[in-house]
Amino acid sequence: MERKIILRTKAIGKYFYDPVEFKVLDDISFEAYEGEFLTLVGKSGSGKSTLLYILSTMDTDYEGELFIDEEKITGQNINNLAAIRNKNIGFVFQFHYLLPEFSCLKNIMIPALKLGKYSREEIEQQAYEKMEVLGIKDQALKPASKLSGGQQQRVSIARALINSPKIIMCDEPTGNLDSKNTQIVFDIFKQITKDFGQTIIAVTHDMDFAKASDRTIELADGKIINLDLKL
């Protein structure tokens, strides 16, 4: 069966200009498929985080082309990009990055409220469902800053999932977690890709985490050196 390409890059390159001109990414071309759990690995400075930010549509200063769901992203204006992110991309960061003044529930609901596709009640319902799956339902009304690291990371995963995005992008999702929580997060990711056909693209240092993913792309010095690294 032909798998559907959800994200595609064509010869992406990027320069840093400060302090000196430096090509941080060079000729990056790869595809990510629907329902794929993809990890990006590489040493510090290999450009993997930089690549992730380009894929996330937040960084627009690059050469080459980016397509998400066969739609050309490169060159779109920033308001469109924001809407695309809202609808199609969920984020999980290393430092959970929740809004500290809001309850967990609100944190999860915010992207959906922004999208405005469902009513507030429906969104709340959906948020509770996600929290149920992630085992944090009992924390719903606590302020985000009162939770443990593992719990916060699960809240941010729930937030990433709320709009049922096609792609979930993670920057070191387990970098700050102990092995138990890492396992929990990993299991959740597996479940997401299997059950909902969502694509995960994760940058990681954690080789065990990468090993368990569907496919691992290795970067070195801004170039892809292996499109399917066997660990």
Added chain:
Amino acid sequence: MKSVNTEIALTHILTRKRQTIVAALGVTIGIAIFICLNTLMVGTNRYSDNSIFKTTPHIRIYKEDEICQPLLRGSVQDSSMVIINPKISNISKNLINPMKLLDEIKNQPEVTSAAQMVSANLFYNNGKSQLNGIGWGINIAEANAMFDIQSTMVDGDYKTLLNTPNGIIIGVGIADKLSLKRNDNISVISSLGIIKLMKVVGLFKTSNMITDKGKSYMNLASAQQLLGRGPNYVTDIYVNIKNPEAAPELAIVLGKLTDYTTEDWKAANELFVAGKKIRAIMFTVISWAILLVAAFGIYNIVNMTISQKMNDIAILKANGFSGSDVVKIFVSEAMIMGIIGTVFGFLLALLVVTLLSRIYIGADIGYFPIQFELSVSLKGMGVGILVAFGAGLIPALKAAKIDPVEIFRK
């Protein structure tokens, strides 16, 4: 349903109540002072306009002195020089057919009242002591409608003059110097040497001492007699109009209509008008300066919130909030502070104005000339909200430009 942007703004506001209150307090004080100062300006202007209008009509129509013209008009080339010495012509200052003029003026839609009047230079005598001054021969009822003479009367009633043909109402200064009281007799001599014995029926006191020392009101006929003229002799027509501010324009219209010289109150009181302008500039500058300080308060707080919330802004942007959403969030925060501050500022101003209006000053001012001015208050509140908007917009635009990638990299 409230939008998610408003919800975020409200949460920010509620989680930092103290800073919100401080910023709102700045606006409160700024708006209160703005409204108070402007109300005060309106009140003082109204009071001083009124005090001017107690002695000056909005428009005065009179016959200007004419200078004799030389017999040889134009220059005659190569001829001998004609030495001339022009003087004021001796033609009477009478307005011709005053009743018809008065009717025409009263027919103007802008005119509220008009009165004919004879002014006469006089000497007030009591025994050997003599004071010079000016007598206004006027229908006292009409004059009262125009100048509110009754409010300046300290003794007697102006109406007594109506049924006392040789009555005179004099300023308190004259009464003091000539030691006169009500019902005393006074002999008045005009510049033509005509003497008339008159009866003091009342005393008035204005806020102008010079007026009190020289001015008197009498019946039209008395003044005409003193000038040795008949009942058709009228030197001035005084006109009051609906909107005193329009006096200069209407003076020109009336000038064309009557063919006599017209003088509006602004031209007659240039110093006063200049003073009013200076006052307006001063009050405006001060009130705007204070508002600016309040605006800086809001700007500061919003700016600080933004720099503390760089991460949150980056997260919001990553989750699909656009730059304009970020602007909306922070501008709403500024607006909430501004609106809270403005409402309380209005209430504070209301309190201060009420208290001020109860302060008794004395003299013919009475109570402090200030009262609640709706238009000033509305303007103040509008300005307050506008200022808050501006103070929020500047840092918010900066926040909209935050690059989330740069934040996440750190």
